Amino acid sequence: MTRRLARAGMPAxxxxxxxxxxxxxxxxxxxxxxxxxxxxxLVWCEVGRTELIRSLGLPYAELERSGGVALAVADAALRYHxxxxxxxxIRVVTTVSEVRSRTIAFEYQIIHAASGDxxxxxxxxxxxxxxxxxPATLPPALRNALQAPSS
Amino acid sequence: MTRRLARAGMPAxxxxxxxxxxxxxxxxxxxxxxxxxxxxxLVWCEVGRTELIRSLGLPYAELERSGGVALAVADAALRYHxxxxxxxxIRVVTTVSEVRSRTIAFEYQIIHAASGDxxxxxxxxxxxxxxxxxPATLPPALRNALQAPSS
Amino acid sequence: MTRRLARAGMPAxxxxxxxxxxxxxxxxxxxxxxxxxxxxxLVWCEVGRTELIRSLGLPYAELERSGGVALAVADAALRYHxxxxxxxxIRVVTTVSEVRSRTIAFEYQIIHAASGDxxxxxxxxxxxxxxxxxPATLPPALRNALQAPSS
Amino acid sequence: MTRRLARAGMPAxxxxxxxxxxxxxxxxxxxxxxxxxxxxxLVWCEVGRTELIRSLGLPYAELERSGGVALAVADAALRYHxxxxxxxxIRVVTTVSEVRSRTIAFEYQIIHAASGDxxxxxxxxxxxxxxxxxPATLPPALRNALQAPSS
Numbered sequence: 178m179t180r181r182l183a184r185a186g187m188p189a190x191x192x193x194x195x196x197x198x199x200x201x202x203x204x205x206x207x208x209x210x211x212x213x214x215x216x217x218x219l220v221w222c223e224v225g226r227t228e229l230i231r232s233l234g235l236p237y238a239e240l241e242r243s244g245g246v247a248l249a250v251a252d253a254a255l256r257y258h259x260x261x262x263x264x265x266x267i268r269v270v271t272t273v274s275e276v277r278s279r280t281i282a283f284e285y286q287i288i289h290a291a292s293g294d295x296x297x298x299x300x301x302x303x304x305x306x307x308x309x310x311x312p313a314t315l316p317p318a319l320r321n322a323l324q325a326p327s328s
Numbered sequence: 329m330t331r332r333l334a335r336a337g338m339p340a341x342x343x344x345x346x347x348x349x350x351x352x353x354x355x356x357x358x359x360x361x362x363x364x365x366x367x368x369x370l371v372w373c374e375v376g377r378t379e380l381i382r383s384l385g386l387p388y389a390e391l392e393r394s395g396g397v398a399l400a401v402a403d404a405a406l407r408y409h410x411x412x413x414x415x416x417x418i419r420v421v422t423t424v425s426e427v428r429s430r431t432i433a434f435e436y437q438i439i440h441a442a443s444g445d446x447x448x449x450x451x452x453x454x455x456x457x458x459x460x461x462x463p464a465t466l467p468p469a470l471r472n473a474l475q476a477p478s479s
Numbered sequence: 480m481t482r483r484l485a486r487a488g489m490p491a492x493x494x495x496x497x498x499x500x501x502x503x504x505x506x507x508x509x510x511x512x513x514x515x516x517x518x519x520x521l522v523w524c525e526v527g528r529t530e531l532i533r534s535l536g537l538p539y540a541e542l543e544r545s546g547g548v549a550l551a552v553a554d555a556a557l558r559y560h561x562x563x564x565x566x567x568x569i570r571v572v573t574t575v576s577e578v579r580s581r582t583i584a585f586e587y588q589i590i591h592a593a594s595g596d597x598x599x600x601x602x603x604x605x606x607x608x609x610x611x612x613x614p615a616t617l618p619p620a621l622r623n624a625l626q627a628p629s630s
Numbered sequence: 631m632t633r634r635l636a637r638a639g640m641p642a643x644x645x646x647x648x649x650x651x652x653x654x655x656x657x658x659x660x661x662x663x664x665x666x667x668x669x670x671x672l673v674w675c676e677v678g679r680t681e682l683i684r685s686l687g688l689p690y691a692e693l694e695r696s697g698g699v700a701l702a703v704a705d706a707a708l709r710y711h712x713x714x715x716x717x718x719x720i721r722v723v724t725t726v727s728e729v730r731s732r733t734i735a736f737e738y739q740i741i742h743a744a745s746g747d748x749x750x751x752x753x754x755x756x757x758x759x760x761x762x763x764x765p766a767t768l769p770p771a772l773r774n775a776l777q778a779p780s781s
Contacts, residue, residue: 219367238717
């Protein structure tokens with residue numbers, strides 16, 4: 178798995194937080210239309226934001242295990258531009274688009290790695306939940322890492 | 329599987345076309361948060377519109393096999409209100425919200441059958457593709473069935 | 480979902496415990512070979528044994544929630560005779576083949592409902608685990624129900 | 631994704647053909663028991679043999695697209711020794727255990743990469759099918775590559 182972390186912006190103290198992960202389409206992810214079944218792109222979005230959060234030094238698995246919080250998907254929207262196919266190399270570019278006290282919004286560009294073609298663009302909002310499943314404020318360490326200026 | 333087909337509207341010659349299907353949450357559909365993994369609701373939406381189309385006497389499997397067309401998801405949006413859990417009885421209520429020459433939009437209410445609680449609301453747009461994967465007009469039989477007044 | 484529970488044997492106080500459940504192949508379950516992806520039959524086996532256990536009046540969800548135990552798959556074997564296809568009506572016939580102090584073995588016949596053709600035959604052994612994940616004896620209520628003579 | 635290809639044997643002209651691939655457990659692959667759902671290991675086996683075949687210079691995607699053949703799973707057997715968990719780094723070691731005119735048998739060791747613990751051992755037999763779904767002899771290029779001595 179390749180990982181890259183970059184803050185695209187420069188001038189004013191850091192642009193959006195972005196992470197990139199590459200994956201390869203599994204046979205299990207195709208359907209009889211000969212392309213990737215549309216629900217699987219949500220799985221790749223999850224992989225994308227997991228790697229972005231890992232890049233911050235705060236593995237999500239740790240947040241859930243030790244931090245006593247979970248990030249649950251509150252809404253999702255996807256636009257399908259072109260299909261991914263079996264064995265394609267896929268790049269998922271994930272960006273933090275908004276951080277609030279209890280929620281984080283991520284945007285995703287899912288790209289055909291060889292051609293650079295955009296396959297799917299997506300957006301999800303995640304809400305922080307405590308152990309009993311109630312909305313909770315984001316752990317400060319996570320919130321700070323997501324908002325820290327890069328310069 | 330229970331199925332019900334109804335056109336809710338009455339006065340002016342037919343309201344929206346609606347189909348209902350019940351299913352039970354599988355263990356495979358849960359994740360370690362103890363609830364249904366969020367991508368699986370898109371699978372249930374697919375089950376919902378399949379049953380709605382079947383109710384019109386035009387099984388989707390036939391459309392694809394004999395009609396030479398496929399309906400591909402062009403966009404999807406979901407709002408997660410409350411989680412479904414393992415073994416819950418779930419009701420998917422699917423409504424045709426728009427029919428155009430090449431696209432159909434469906435709306436979904438995913439409901440906890442026992443309590444009536446709304447778990448997820450969703451919307452997908454499907455685009456008709458020919459065998460070579462190019463956008464095509466909907467088969468007339470399907471378009472007519474989707475638009476026929478109920479009275 | 481249709482359910483039927485029968486003990487096939489008659490003469491000597493009860494034959495094997497058997498449960499049957501029907502389901503329909505989802506689009507999500509197919510792959511680009513145009514048939515059901517082979518791992519999904521294990522999901523259907525899980526649905527089959529869940530319904531068999533429910534038929535005994537001991538829903539598995541309750542066993543896990545209140546009983547503090549889980550049944551984890553220890554081994555599985557499948558033979559694929561013929562493929563299931565999208566929208567096929569499928570019947571899963573599950574039989575308890577062995578009950579021991581900590582394990583239950585189930586056998587499955589997965590059948591094409593319309594033709595009666597056998598698609599997959601499978602066997603799984605499940606081991607009872609306590610809350611900490613250690614092997615434990617089966618709850619007596621479950622063990623008794625699985626072994627009770629039918630006469 | 632890391633890949634390694636090795637023939638373990640040395641003395642007598644090549645030992646078994648082996649390939650290794652690493653992957654990370656996705657949230658989607660867990661279930662409410664807090665571990666990887668058992669059917670997903672079959673998906674990882676598929677990833678393992680795909681990478682092994684790719685290492686031979688014969689990508690499976692090409693075999694299916696240009697060669698007009700498919701490899702379908704005819705039987706599978708798995709033993710679950712210990713559970714994989716979310717975000718674990720997993721290694722899949724795939725070995726060709728038998729090549730016949732129409733079938734290939736693969737064996738798999740699925741290992742927890744950090745500890746080296748064996749999680750699952752598995753075996754699948756794949757049968758070569760032609761475009762109409764009938765058993766066919768393996769393409770000579772594939773058969774030769776699978777059987778070539780390494781020395």
